[in-house]
Amino acid sequence: MATIKDSVHDHIEVEGVAEALLDTEPVQRLRHIKQLGTVQLVYPSANHTRFEHSLGVYHLADRALDHLGIGGVQGERIRAAALLHDVGHGPYSHNVEEVTHRHTGKYHDDVGELLAQGEVGETLRDHDLDPERIAGLVAGEGQYGQLVSGELDVDRMDYLVRDAHHTGVPYGTIDHERLIRELTFVDGELVLAEGNVQTAESLLLARALMNPTVYQHHVARISKAMLRRGAERLLDQPDISAQQLRRMDDHDLLAALRATPETSEVARRLFTRDLYKRAVWAELEAVPEDVVDADVETLRDLERAVAERTGLAHEEVVLDVPERPSMTESTSRVMVSGEMRQLGKQSPLVSALRTAQKQQWRLGVYVPESETDRAGRAAVEALGLDLDGALVSDVRPGVTATLDEFTD
Numbered sequence: 001m002a003t004i005k006d007s008v009h010d011h012i013e014v015e016g017v018a019e020a021l022l023d024t025e026p027v028q029r030l031r032h033i034k035q036l037g038t039v040q041l042v043y044p045s046a047n048h049t050r051f052e053h054s055l056g057v058y059h060l061a062d063r064a065l066d067h068l069g070i071g072g073v074q075g076e077r078i079r080a081a082a083l084l085h086d087v088g089h090g091p092y093s094h095n096v097e098e099v100t101h102r103h104t105g106k107y108h109d110d111v112g113e114l115l116a117q118g119e120v121g122e123t124l125r126d127h128d129l130d131p132e133r134i135a136g137l138v139a140g141e142g143q144y145g146q147l148v149s150g151e152l153d154v155d156r157m158d159y160l161v162r163d164a165h166h167t168g169v170p171y172g173t174i175d176h177e178r179l180i181r182e183l184t185f186v187d188g189e190l191v192l193a194e195g196n197v198q199t200a201e202s203l204l205l206a207r208a209l210m211n212p213t214v215y216q217h218h219v220a221r222i223s224k225a226m227l228r229r230g231a232e233r234l235l236d237q238p239d240i241s242a243q244q245l246r247r248m249d250d251h252d253l254l255a256a257l258r259a260t261p262e263t264s265e266v267a268r269r270l271f272t273r274d275l276y277k278r279a280v281w282a283e284l285e286a287v288p289e290d291v292v293d294a295d296v297e298t299l300r301d302l303e304r305a306v307a308e309r310t311g312l313a314h315e316e317v318v319l320d321v322p323e324r325p326s327m328t329e330s331t332s333r334v335m336v337s338g339e340m341r342q343l344g345k346q347s348p349l350v351s352a353l354r355t356a357q358k359q360q361w362r363l364g365v366y367v368p369e370s371e372t373d374r375a376g377r378a379a380v381e382a383l384g385l386d387l388d389g390a391l392v393s394d395v396r397p398g399v400t401a402t403l404d405e406f407t408d
Contacts, residue, residue, distance in 0.1 A: 024119040032249035037095035038223035056158035081137035091253035103242030146190040171209035230266035276366035279376035309378035
């Protein structure tokens with residue numbers, strides 16, 4: 001048994017197949033992938049890695065299995081899946097996953113091939129575990145997959161607490177010990193036992209508060225969008241495939257960006273935190289639906305249109321359109337009066353959080369700082385944004401928005 005000191009859960013005891021998996025290369029690679037990607041450029045202490053998080057998920061899964069009375073081979077499968085759930089992540093975590101998915105059709109939880117091969121596959125088979133079944137658990141398949149990847153999973157419980165701890169913000173605090181104690185299965189569904197509506201709401205509220213403060217902070221979004229554009233241009237070159245990029249760590253990707261003439265400037269800007277600035281920061285109601293739902297090629301055409309209107313190079317304009325607001329956590333199930341109910345239908349808080357999420361949505365247009373004013377006005381025209389009132393600049397230089405936004 002290995003005992004590891006953790007900044008969040010204190011001492012984590014790792015044994016069985018999980019201990020054997022610890023020193024395999026795919027697991028050790030996670031030491032070199034930051035949990036929050038470019039969020040470090042906002043919160044300097046957010047240096048924690050996918051390796052730490054994976055240990056935390058393993059620990060919470062182990063606690064949940066003890067509570068639920070799941071042991072034997074099934075318990076070992078779940079512990080292995082918990083430790084391995086992030087081995088499919090590419091560099092900078094989710095930051096470039098959208099780019100590699102367009103080329104490979106795979107997300108980070110598509111790990112069947114990775115688990116079946118090399119050290120990991122050998123280790124699993126040495127412990128009489130089928131890699132295919134472990135991959136299914138990582139993907140959230142079956143009753144027990146809900147523990148690893150679902151609305152009440154131990155993954156979410158760990159990353160909220162861990163991200164809050166390392167960024168220093170107070171919003172991700174949840175009572176994960178109570179959450180684990182109150183987990184139960186009803187008709188094959190993972191639910192929170194009777195009397196835990198507020199417990200489920202706390203998980204939802206923590207995620208909702210962390211979203212604008214950490215995960216969608218405008219500097220994190222700008223740097224992520226720049227990194228994605230750099231990764232796209234890197235894949236336009238003949239030397240690096242999407243599959244190779246998907247298996248890089250953070251250092252590998254930054255080195256590749258630096259070494260490629262077409263991407264060296266974005267590498268310099270990310271390394272020195274010389275980031276683009278917001279030229280437009282528009283609310284959902286101001287953006288035409290065809291822009292909100294546009295595919296990648298359409299968005300690139302719109303970037304070119306803004307660039308042409310301002311005399312900028314195409315790569316100097318970044319259009320960042322988030323997905324429509326969604327709240328999957330609201331489908332968490334809780335027992336109320338002996339009946340299994342979705343949290344979204346039971347809690348009035350969910351409706352308020354959905355409204356807040358919609359109001360926090362922003363489309364961003366990012367350009368070099370000296371060009372924010374011209375590019376902002378050009379973007380309003382090119383994108384057909386419906387901004388009422390005179391365009392003004394925020395007290396932060398060059399942020400184009402409406403007058404109403406600053407008089408509320």
